[in-house]
Amino acid sequence: MKKLINAPSDYVDEMLAGLVAAHPELTLGGESGRCVSRTRPAGDGTVGIATGGGSGHLPLFTGYVGAGLVDACAVGNVFEGPNVQSCIDAIQTAHRGAGVLCLYGNYGGDRMNFDMAVEMTGLEGITCETVLGNDDVASAAPEEAEKRRGVAGIVLLYKAAGAAAAEGRNLSEVAAVARKASAATRSVGVALSPCRVPTATAPNFEIPDDQMEMGMGIHGEPGIWRAPVAKADVVADELFDRVVAELAPGRGDRVVPMINGLGATPLEELYILWRRVSMRLDDAGIAAVQPMVGNFVTSMEMAGASLSMMVLDSELEALIRAPADCPFWRVLP
Amino acid sequence: MKKLINAPSDYVDEMLAGLVAAHPELTLGGESGRCVSRTRPAGDGTVGIATGGGSGHLPLFTGYVGAGLVDACAVGNVFEGPNVQSCIDAIQTAHRGAGVLCLYGNYGGDRMNFDMAVEMTGLEGITCETVLGNDDVASAAPEEAEKRRGVAGIVLLYKAAGAAAAEGRNLSEVAAVARKASAATRSVGVALSPCRVPTATAPNFEIPDDQMEMGMGIHGEPGIWRAPVAKADVVADELFDRVVAELAPGRGDRVVPMINGLGATPLEELYILWRRVSMRLDDAGIAAVQPMVGNFVTSMEMAGASLSMMVLDSELEALIRAPADCPFWRVLP
Numbered sequence: 001m002k003k004l005i006n007a008p009s010d011y012v013d014e015m016l017a018g019l020v021a022a023h024p025e026l027t028l029g030g031e032s033g034r035c036v037s038r039t040r041p042a043g044d045g046t047v048g049i050a051t052g053g054g055s056g057h058l059p060l061f062t063g064y065v066g067a068g069l070v071d072a073c074a075v076g077n078v079f080e081g082p083n084v085q086s087c088i089d090a091i092q093t094a095h096r097g098a099g100v101l102c103l104y105g106n107y108g109g110d111r112m113n114f115d116m117a118v119e120m121t122g123l124e125g126i127t128c129e130t131v132l133g134n135d136d137v138a139s140a141a142p143e144e145a146e147k148r149r150g151v152a153g154i155v156l157l158y159k160a161a162g163a164a165a166a167e168g169r170n171l172s173e174v175a176a177v178a179r180k181a182s183a184a185t186r187s188v189g190v191a192l193s194p195c196r197v198p199t200a201t202a203p204n205f206e207i208p209d210d211q212m213e214m215g216m217g218i219h220g221e222p223g224i225w226r227a228p229v230a231k232a233d234v235v236a237d238e239l240f241d242r243v244v245a246e247l248a249p250g251r252g253d254r255v256v257p258m259i260n261g262l263g264a265t266p267l268e269e270l271y272i273l274w275r276r277v278s279m280r281l282d283d284a285g286i287a288a289v290q291p292m293v294g295n296f297v298t299s300m301e302m303a304g305a306s307l308s309m310m311v312l313d314s315e316l317e318a319l320i321r322a323p324a325d326c327p328f329w330r331v332l333p
Numbered sequence: 334m335k336k337l338i339n340a341p342s343d344y345v346d347e348m349l350a351g352l353v354a355a356h357p358e359l360t361l362g363g364e365s366g367r368c369v370s371r372t373r374p375a376g377d378g379t380v381g382i383a384t385g386g387g388s389g390h391l392p393l394f395t396g397y398v399g400a401g402l403v404d405a406c407a408v409g410n411v412f413e414g415p416n417v418q419s420c421i422d423a424i425q426t427a428h429r430g431a432g433v434l435c436l437y438g439n440y441g442g443d444r445m446n447f448d449m450a451v452e453m454t455g456l457e458g459i460t461c462e463t464v465l466g467n468d469d470v471a472s473a474a475p476e477e478a479e480k481r482r483g484v485a486g487i488v489l490l491y492k493a494a495g496a497a498a499a500e501g502r503n504l505s506e507v508a509a510v511a512r513k514a515s516a517a518t519r520s521v522g523v524a525l526s527p528c529r530v531p532t533a534t535a536p537n538f539e540i541p542d543d544q545m546e547m548g549m550g551i552h553g554e555p556g557i558w559r560a561p562v563a564k565a566d567v568v569a570d571e572l573f574d575r576v577v578a579e580l581a582p583g584r585g586d587r588v589v590p591m592i593n594g595l596g597a598t599p600l601e602e603l604y605i606l607w608r609r610v611s612m613r614l615d616d617a618g619i620a621a622v623q624p625m626v627g628n629f630v631t632s633m634e635m636a637g638a639s640l641s642m643m644v645l646d647s648e649l650e651a652l653i654r655a656p657a658d659c660p661f662w663r664v665l666p
Contacts, residue, residue, distance in 0.1 A: 002543070002636060004523075005602060018608035058601050235337055266391065267631070278355075
């Protein structure tokens with residue numbers, strides 16, 4: 001697993017230096033030096049949105065800092081939650097007088113550090129609400145949804161909550177939107193090959209040359225089954241069926257579908273998967289709104305893909321269609 | 334080399350079906366069924382831009398069909414030039430009464446088929462000019478530049494020529510812009526791992542587990558040297574030095590730099606490469622205009638990266654900064 005890197009210990013900081021050098025609309029700062037925020041912040045008095053997570057998932061998390069999306073992002077080491085100071089930095093930077101929604105994936109380390117940062121910034125008078133992304137249906141049973149991990153669906157949560165904040169809604173309203181978006185969003189993924197954390201000497205998991213794993217997490221967390229690589233349509237059908245089994249969209253419903261590449265899977269294959277999913281949606285009489293096909297949430301050089309879906313009501317659809325602008329996603333007015 | 338595909342023989346057509354299903358602004362048509370064009374064409378009487386090439390390089394070529402870029406694209410099988418009929422389709426579709434610029438990479442099969450299509454559509458009264466992308470400095474010596482292959486720099490040529498056409502310039506003016514853009518653009522790449530054509534049983538080349546190849550082409554064409562994988566800064570320096578040696582930009586010059594991923598190389602590593610290239614540009618007193626970091630021209634699951642650079646004059650800079658909108662690149666007014 002070859003990498004074009006320098007010292008593994010410099011990986012995150014050099015990546016961040018390159019990111020802000022390429023995108024002057026992003027600024028790296030905070031006491032931790034690990035907080036990415038908008039160079040031109042949104043207006044005073046609007047709700048801030050802070051996020052954060054481990055590195056190794058670009059464009060997630062830092063890439064979604066932008067107008068109509070996220071205000072500030074705490075950056076951890078590869079596959080490690082951000083430290084408390086970077087979470088504090090993100091909350092302080094996102095705060096513009098109307099409180100902050102902390103919106104991030106449901107992982108233990110991230111929760112612990114964000115919770116502590118919420119407590120500490122609370123002492124300074126910053127009011128926070130927290131909503132967690134927990135869209136991965138493979139990571140726990142439906143009745144234990146609070147144990148589920150957050151994966152690619154978080155991007156849709158950013159979009160809905162970010163648009164609500166940009167409209168000038170207050171903190172409890174923005175948090176309510178995020179909770180509603182989270183309740184309407186599910187994902188499941190399939191992995192074909194592992195990745196390697198730069199400071200590690202071995203891949204994060206082993207998988208035979210002819211096998212795939214359904215339901216594997218974006219850090220290589222174990223999935224549901226492992227078997228020989230199936231045809232794209234078979235894989236797409238299973239991803240679709242697993243997501244639809246929980247969201248139960250009906251004829252006439254409208255959804256935002258996202259086919260996400262985990263890193264090394266070519267865009268060609270993502271479109272082949274999307275072809276099948278779009279046929280399934282058509283057959284079921286479900287409308288696809290702004291379908292997303294690409295690498296939105298990756299695991300470095302891991303091969304594989306995931307399907308996310310958000311079922312829309314008129315409020316969520318308006319928020320998803322609202323203008324947004326970050327280095328990796330532009331929705332035009 | 335695992336793939337999420339169905340029958341290898343259906344790879345291209347299923348990919349195209351997914352592409353247009355995801356992007357209603359693109360239409361698949363033509364007598365060949367292998368021509369992607371704008372669903373809402375540009376205005377009558379403006380110069381059309383037709384391109385084409387083999388599949389397996391998404392977003393290239395079809396992904397750059399859009400406003401201010403390319404009008405129509407002939408699609409070949411994986412790593413094979415488009416057939417004559419699809420070239421004819423692309424020229425006919427791009428033609429809106431003011432002639433067509435055929436702008437594509439310098440590969441024998443593509444040239445032969447486009448040349449024949451130019452001849453045949455000429456009989457129908459469509460005037461064409463042809464400009465070839467030949468930016469890969471590793472593929473032939475400077476004095477044999479006409480033998481050089483086209484790689485990622487073609488995207489910058491699309492941008493310049495597409496903006497000139499959108500401004501209403503005539504065919505010879507648009508072709509002159511494309512020639513000037515081509516003369517100002519160079520690229521070089523480095524490969525770390527091969528890819529596999531879906532209908533083949535073996536990878537397109539072999540490379541030891543610890544090696545990289547400088548100057549390899551996007552279909553695995555042999556490069557300049559092969560050696561153990563070097564640090565990112567060393568690789569970035571060599572890419573930079575090779576491009577700068579030919580373009581010879583001076584202090585105060587302005588360039589568009591592009592760090593392009595070949596497919597499986599994570600975005601994190603591309604930013605680490607860009608960090609170094611941007612330092613080198615700063616040190617040389619050269620300004621980076623709209624730096625591009627991402628997967629613009631790939632080789633499916635090949636790992637590696639390339640550096641392209643276009644040296645700007647005021648005309649080219651205005652064209653590069655002009656609005657454009659395709660599924661993979663948006664430049665806002």
